[in-house]
Amino acid sequence: MRLAAIVSCAFLLSGCLVPSEPAKQAEEISSISAEGALLAHGVAEDGVTDSFTRVHVEALRKKLSELEPKVQVDAVSTVLRDADAALALLQDDPAAPGLLELRLERISKRAEELAK
């Protein structure tokens, strides 16, 4: 019974961890994009494996998809879609990871500005 309560609590908390304030949402997108840029840098330098890239990008995109339904502000929604599109390229066919790194860095900065 107690365990069930705690596991439910963990589920509920996981819902609470998806931010509802626009500034926090933008901050989260900025963090995810910055991490995507770091990963793209790793891909460009041959510093990460293909399977790691695929799994980790999928996890980053899942975070964006959890955030998406809660986003109400257009500018935040746009930056979220841009981040997701860039990460999708990194996941499926990272032909030019250096360019993707720059693109994700720019998205991260835009989201950071929105968070202010």
Next chain:
Amino acid sequence: MKKVFSVALGIIAAIGGFVDIGDIVFNVAAGATFGYQLLWAVVVGVGGIITYAEMCGRVAAVSEKAVFDVVRERLGFSAGLVTLVAGQFVNLLTLAAEIGGVALTLQLLSGLSYRLLLVLAVSALFVVLWAMPFSWIERVFGYGGLCLLVFVVAAIKLHPDWGSVAHGFVPSTGTGDGVVYAYYVVGLVGAAMIPYEVYFYSSGAVEERWTPKDLGINRANVLIGYSLGGLLSFALMISAGALLLPRGIQPDLLGTVSLVAASPIGQLGLILALVGTLFAVSGAAIDSAFSGAYSVAQFFGWEWGKYRHNAGAPRFTIAWIVMLVLGFLIVVTGVDPILVTEVSVIFAVVALPLTYLPILLVANDRAYMGRNANGVLANFFGGLYLVIILVIAVVAIPLLIASNMGQG
């Protein structure tokens, strides 16, 4: 020479076995949020585990009794039962988090499906728990966990500001959100002192049939092993502070931790970080499954111990199988293992006084321990840490809620 070799093996196992998923998550998240400001909290946590693990090992060597024998004897059945339930609850959450961590790490290594890997992880853990001798379990997973030393190299290669790093060892109230800072202090101390470590350590001492002649080995293992294990925690926090904080990256994925090693070192760093995490988290899963079985068997006076083999201690064997199955059932629901980790560490903090108070009482009892009872130094640190434990146990849950699990 044999004794020196035994000490060295124990120390190496302790270094690799110190870090589990809770340490990894809290140290990296603390570094990414507050830089090096919380290094002092790791020192507090490591000091606490050294103090109490040494007492547990000493009590086990002198009396041949492990923690839950002592808990039942000192607290009586009712209070002992409360301790058992609280301890088992935390053990189970920890085990669930570690099983999830094993599957996540395997997924990052192989790219296969998470659910398939959960089944593979539990099956592999079952085979190891069933078939591998105690000394092999301790050493194989301890040595494998040494791959995590790659984070020490990463921390150096990331060229942190060493002046700020040094400043982080001085306790401070921190800059930024005070509630989140306090949440991380509690999490870091709790992750270092999580109870299953002492349940496992003291039961292991009985398994290996320690006598008062082994008190030197006990002291060397905990002092050197846990201190060097703490070095891994420092490395994780420093690396995250140098790499993730300036970029505004908030790590709540296990992959982010490995990326911290991959960034300055490359693919070798990534592989070593993932393999080290796999061994450390698998070792912790084994420790927490056994700890659950040790606790319940010791409390009810059943036959227990790996040295008796599975058929020689049937209820003990059933107990760890039940723990493993329950842990699997929790994570297979789809709950995020990282979230379970954070919840388990914070709830472990609440259970800390119930675990550590009876140990302090017995280790201080001259009628029981004779000339091996606590000296002035052990009593000073034991008392000091009991106060710290009581304070953080009271504030842990309110901080979990007020800080939105460290998200602010």
